Amino acid sequence: MGLLEAIILAVLAASTPLLLAAAGELVVERAGVLNLGVEGMMIMGAACGFAGAHLTGSVTVGAACGVAAGAAMSAIFGLLTLRLAVNQVATGLALTILGVGASGLIGARFVGERITPAPALKLPLLTDLPFIGRILFGQDAFIYFSIALMVGIWWFLYRTRAGLVLRSVGDNHASAHALGYPVLKIRMLAVLFGGACAGLAGAYLPLAYTPFFIPGMTAGRGWIALALVVFASWRPARLVAGAYLFGAVTILQLHAQGAGLGIPPQLMSSLPYLATVIVLVVISRRRATLGAAAPASLGLVFVPDR
Numbered sequence: 001m002g003l004l005e006a007i008i009l010a011v012l013a014a015s016t017p018l019l020l021a022a023a024g025e026l027v028v029e030r031a032g033v034l035n036l037g038v039e040g041m042m043i044m045g046a047a048c049g050f051a052g053a054h055l056t057g058s059v060t061v062g063a064a065c066g067v068a069a070g071a072a073m074s075a076i077f078g079l080l081t082l083r084l085a086v087n088q089v090a091t092g093l094a095l096t097i098l099g100v101g102a103s104g105l106i107g108a109r110f111v112g113e114r115i116t117p118a119p120a121l122k123l124p125l126l127t128d129l130p131f132i133g134r135i136l137f138g139q140d141a142f143i144y145f146s147i148a149l150m151v152g153i154w155w156f157l158y159r160t161r162a163g164l165v166l167r168s169v170g171d172n173h174a175s176a177h178a179l180g181y182p183v184l185k186i187r188m189l190a191v192l193f194g195g196a197c198a199g200l201a202g203a204y205l206p207l208a209y210t211p212f213f214i215p216g217m218t219a220g221r222g223w224i225a226l227a228l229v230v231f232a233s234w235r236p237a238r239l240v241a242g243a244y245l246f247g248a249v250t251i252l253q254l255h256a257q258g259a260g261l262g263i264p265p266q267l268m269s270s271l272p273y274l275a276t277v278i279v280l281v282v283i284s285r286r287r288a289t290l291g292a293a294a295p296a297s298l299g300l301v302f303v304p305d306r
Contacts, residue, residue: 024197039222040099070199
């Protein structure tokens with residue numbers, strides 16, 4: 001029971017950055033924009049988040065710095081792609097390269113430093129309950145926020161007029177424009193939201209997951225988050241399940257290495273990324289084309305604002 005509890009706790013922690021980053025990208029793609037710079041925004045959020053927490057001694061300030069860094073990176077993406085009509089795929093890839101380089105520069109002086117990680121919630125009696133106590137009532141604020149964020153996104157997309165407008169912009173931007181909706185403004189707000197989520201996801205890594213910063217510590221999680229959005233068919237509930245599934249694969253490969261199964265550790269470490277490729281292949285075979293499941297105008301057409 002103790003081992004199972006430890007595995008579940010580790011899965012929750014490993015899944016949280018994937019869930020936060022993928023949540024923001026889901027909203028971005030629902031608005032008809034494709035931002036491949038999630039990895040770059042995440043690593044910038046990690047560097048700036050750790051820097052802010054280390055300099056001020058506050059995890060909250062660090063999280064705010066991570067959010068601001070991700071939003072700033074996404075603002076660059078939005079300016080180039082929505083206002084200047086630069087190719088979205090090329091801009092997203094360039095944003096990732098920029099983020100990796102800039103994060104190394106910002107975080108260079110903090111390599112080897114440590115901070116006090118985000119505290120876990122402790123409720124009298126509830127946290128001490130056998131097995132479920134720590135799982136339900138002993139997590140840090142990032143994990144609870146990620147779940148609340150997904151609930152909020154679901155409610156926004158399917159229960160509000162603003163969510164309906166955003167989905168209409170992604171599904172048919174020309175019709176939304178004809179009805180008088182400011183397409184570029186809506187997409188820019190979605191891009192900024194996605195960047196803020198990616199920055200928070202990156203900040204979670206040094207602020208709660210591992211209380212230190214190293215260059216490249218996102219380790220491809222941004223790309224997995226992008227695949228998760230496709231895996232979930234752009235639906236929030238499926239996104240939650242997918243994030244925890246991929247988090248479980250990450251943790252189980254670590255336990256498999258510890259059990260000494262005789263499998264090369266390099267192969268075990270590649271399992272989360274191999275699972276990503278397999279999932280995308282399966283999805284592509286189930287659909288005639290990937291575009292049939294995606295928002296109709298995903299990153300293909302520049303729309304003038306009204």
